Amino acid sequence: IRQAGLAGEVAGYDIDAGHRETAREIGLCDVICDSAAEAAQGADLVMLCVPVGAMGAVAEDIAPVLKPGATVSDTGSVKRAVIDAVVPALPDGVHFIAGHPLAGTEQSGPRAGFAALFSGRWCILVPNGAPQAAQDRLAAFWTGMGAHVDWMDADHHDLVLAVTSHTPHLIAYTMVGVADDLGRVTDSEVVKYSAAGFRDFTRIAASDPTMWRDVFLSNKEATLEILGRFTEELFALQRAIRTGDGQQLHDYFTRTRAIRRGIIEAGQDTAAPDFGRGGGTKAGGGNA
Numbered sequence: 476i477r478q479a480g481l482a483g484e485v486a487g488y489d490i491d492a493g494h495r496e497t498a499r500e501i502g503l504c505d506v507i508c509d510s511a512a513e514a515a516q517g518a519d520l521v522m523l524c525v526p527v528g529a530m531g532a533v534a535e536d537i538a539p540v541l542k543p544g545a546t547v548s549d550t551g552s553v554k555r556a557v558i559d560a561v562v563p564a565l566p567d568g569v570h571f572i573a574g575h576p577l578a579g580t581e582q583s584g585p586r587a588g589f590a591a592l593f594s595g596r597w598c599i600l601v602p603n604g605a606p607q608a609a610q611d612r613l614a615a616f617w618t619g620m621g622a623h624v625d626w627m628d629a630d631h632h633d634l635v636l637a638v639t640s641h642t643p644h645l646i647a648y649t650m651v652g653v654a655d656d657l658g659r660v661t662d663s664e665v666v667k668y669s670a671a672g673f674r675d676f677t678r679i680a681a682s683d684p685t686m687w688r689d690v691f692l693s694n695k696e697a698t699l700e701i702l703g704r705f706t707e708e709l710f711a712l713q714r715a716i717r718t719g720d721g722q723q724l725h726d727y728f729t730r731t732r733a734i735r736r737g738i739i740e741a742g743q744d745t746a747a748p749d750f751g752r753g754g755g756t757k758a759g760g761g762n763a
């Protein structure tokens with residue numbers, strides 16, 4: 476936000492005093508406040524970047540000081556539960572537009588952020604009935620940080636993300652847990668010879684436990700739906716292996732390879748951030 480000059484002043488607050496201290500040390504914001512309400516007072520845009528399960532409580536903390544006409548948004552990985560928790564807490568005349576930048580790492584805390592994090596990445600926004608001018612302003616804010624903005628309904632977002640992010644994380648957690656159960660994950664030979672796939676699983680499985688606990692508890696329905704489908708496919712492959720059905724395995728892997736190749740050919744492989752991309756439209760010099 477500061478690098479792209481998207482806000483006149485950025486005020487921040489974190490419930491963890493150590494994180495506030497670190498944020499002051501590294502100059503993350505223009506000002507680090509001692510309460511959420513102090514940080515939100517007078518802001519044109521308030522961005523809630525806390526675990527999904529804490530969004531409602533923070534909205535209640537800041538509600539009394541919000542400026543009429545202010546926009547409140549968030550970065551949470553789940554959208555329906557956040558809207559349900561935040562909207563009832565906000566006063567009339569304040570708009571909530573839910574958001575989710577599809578960018579992050581397994582690292583947490585104030586030192587884990589970097590200016591190019593959102594560059595070339597999608598940011599999904601849920602309009603939630605906010606006025607067009609507020610929607611345009613928030614979209615310009617994200618494109619100002621180099622993101623591509625898409626608008627989506629909250630339930631659709633939660634289903635799509637259950638497929639592309641939430642269930643894959645659960646699978647990574649499980650795979651690393653299985654290796655640990657075998658007592659081999661810390662065995663130096665296993666670590667030394669672990670192939671890239673498993674290493675990627677261990678990186679994902681190092682993600683923040685609070686964040687991911689909240690994601691699964693608040694996107695229960697969609698995650699369970701996708702997990703059910705995943706389990707059915709897994710059983711089919713398990714059976715093909717047991718019965719020696721090479722044709723089924725080959726057909727399945729051919730189909731999945733075509734999907735990956737289709738993504739590359741369509742130029743939609745945004746897995747790697749485009750660090751070269753500059754900022755886009757500026758959202759104007761408000762306070763965030």
Ligand SMILES: NC(=O)c1ccc[n+]([C@@H]2O[C@H](COP(=O)([O-])OP(=O)(O)OC[C@H]3O[C@@H](n4cnc5c(N)ncnc54)[C@H](O)[C@@H]3O)[C@@H](O)[C@H]2O)c1
Pocket residue numbers: 488489490491494511524525526527529532533550551552553575576577578579580581582583584585587683686690
């Ligand atoms: N990490 C990712 O890959 C990623 C990507 C996209 C979206 N998200 C979402 O963004 C949000 C933040 O994730 P993050 O990765 O920045 O997490 P983070 O752990 O780096 O930061 C969250 C911070 O919130 C603070 N916090 C917790 N409860 C609070 C409260 N009640 N009041 C004030 N501060 C509080 C924590 O102390 C922590 O420092 C989450 O909802 C997450 O689902 C994360």
Ligand SMILES: O=C(O)C(=O)C[C@]1(C(=O)O)C=C[C@@H](O)C=C1
Pocket residue numbers: 551552576577578579580581639640641679
């Ligand atoms: O690479 C990672 O660490 C991530 O998994 C980031 C990731 C994702 O699934 O793509 C994780 C959760 C989010 O809500 C958005 C991004």
